[in-house]
Amino acid sequence: MERLNYWQFPGFENIYLEDSYVLSINAKTSIQILLEAVLTEHHPLYTQPLPGEQYCYRRMTVNFPHPQTYDLVVNNISPIADPDGSIDYGNIDEFFIRADGKYYLRVGEWGELTIVSDPPMIFDVENYLIVRNGDNLLEINKEKITGFEWKRAGKGVISLLYENDSGNPLSVQIEAEKDPEGFAAALGYMRELETTYTNDLTEGELTFDKIKQYYAANLNQENVQGFSVKFPSLAGNKYSISAITS
Amino acid sequence: MATLAGRTAWERIIQAISTGINPKASDFKMWAESQQGWHPHKTPNGPLKYIDKNGVARLTLKQGTPRAPGSNHPHVELKNPKGSRIDLQGKLVDRKSIANHTPIDWDI
Numbered sequence: 452m453e454r455l456n457y458w459q460f461p462g463f464e465n466i467y468l469e470d471s472y473v474l475s476i477n478a479k480t481s482i483q484i485l486l487e488a489v490l491t492e493h494h495p496l497y498t499q500p501l502p503g504e505q506y507c508y509r510r511m512t513v514n515f516p517h518p519q520t521y522d523l524v525v526n527n528i529s530p531i532a533d534p535d536g537s538i539d540y541g542n543i544d545e546f547f548i549r550a551d552g553k554y555y556l557r558v559g560e561w562g563e564l565t566i567v568s569d570p571p572m573i574f575d576v577e578n579y580l581i582v583r584n585g586d587n588l589l590e591i592n593k594e595k596i597t598g599f600e601w602k603r604a605g606k607g608v609i610s611l612l613y614e615n616d617s618g619n620p621l622s623v624q625i626e627a628e629k630d631p632e633g634f635a636a637a638l639g640y641m642r643e644l645e646t647t648y649t650n651d652l653t654e655g656e657l658t659f660d661k662i663k664q665y666y667a668a669n670l671n672q673e674n675v676q677g678f679s680v681k682f683p684s685l686a687g688n689k690y691s692i693s694a695i696t697s
Numbered sequence: 698m699a700t701l702a703g704r705t706a707w708e709r710i711i712q713a714i715s716t717g718i719n720p721k722a723s724d725f726k727m728w729a730e731s732q733q734g735w736h737p738h739k740t741p742n743g744p745l746k747y748i749d750k751n752g753v754a755r756l757t758l759k760q761g762t763p764r765a766p767g768s769n770h771p772h773v774e775l776k777n778p779k780g781s782r783i784d785l786q787g788k789l790v791d792r793k794s795i796a797n798h799t800p801i802d803w804d805i
Contacts, residue, residue, distance in 0.1 A: 456742075469744070469759065469762075470798075487792070503794055503795060504794060505794065505798040527752050529752075529780055531782065532781065533792055535791070539792055541754075544740060545742050560752065560754050
């Protein structure tokens with residue numbers, strides 16, 4: 452096997468990434484890419500495109516669970532603004548797994564991600580909350596959620612009550628420390644946090660300008676043209692960020 | 698400044714649009730190659746793009762794919778010098794709009 456393209460991955464068969472838009476990239480305990488994803492006609496959630504739109508679009512995340520290593524290289528990232536002010540970071544031009552077991556993903560003209568992780572998963576985040584349950588990810592239908600309890604213990608704990616497809620009551624505990632993405636998504640759903648997709652590298656969305664400002668303010672480097680994020684770092688830190696300078 | 702061949706290619710594109718037929722990918726290619734400071738960029742399986750001197754992908758030619766119904770639409774995407782998406786008339790368009798996906802005949 453020289454390479455296996457993304458549409459051969461389970462769950463990705465009826466997604467068209469080349470015309471989907473990247474809305475944000477989150478790099479915490481796992482890599483998450485939030486997409487305005489294009490669904491093709493055989494996708495179970497496919498509906499006719501809305502008037503004036505090219506495709507059936509749906510907000511989804513691509514998750515890379517249990518990342519062992521990743522290398523994100525970003526060059527001159529510039530968000531693209533729509534007339535309504537919403538931004539995106541372009542399309543996913545390529546996504547495949549190589550013979551060496553590394554997933555490779557190219558976003559627009561600016562980004563490359565090489566990652567070793569469990570097989571990527573794609574989730575519908577318009578209708579589902581994605582939270583951790585032990586080592587697994589759990590998809591909870593938002594319409595089946597019956598209650599929340601938010602405790603300020605530690606970094607925060609949310610107990611979520613919901614029903615399964617048979618109507619049986621279930622619950623899951625989401626600890627901010629162990630599942631920051633799930634916690635943020637649950638908070639977002641509760642409308643107590645407006646931005647759910649953040650990156651602790653930049654304390655906000657991953658943008659080239661923020662990295663540039665960080666380097667200018669902290670490392671006195673003004674000519675940063677891009678940056679590379681490696682996980683885990685050789686020094687034993689969570690991340691190492693190195694700048695690409697001209 | 699576009700060359701004569703580039704200007705002629707653009708005229709063919711506009712004429713095709715005004716007569717209700719799809720313009721050709723080869724005309725967009727010829728037009729883009731005549732633009733000063735633009736250079737082609739293509740990864741092995743990615744779309745053909747023309748990038749300007751500021752790093753903006755001003756023109757992207759996408760072939761679409763027959764592998765999945767609903768995605769077999771060759772089309773072109775355009776951006777202005779500021780990096781905003783535009784249609785052939787230069788009007789700002791939404792990312793998801795039909796106007797951001799001008800259909801073309803794939804002949805390259």
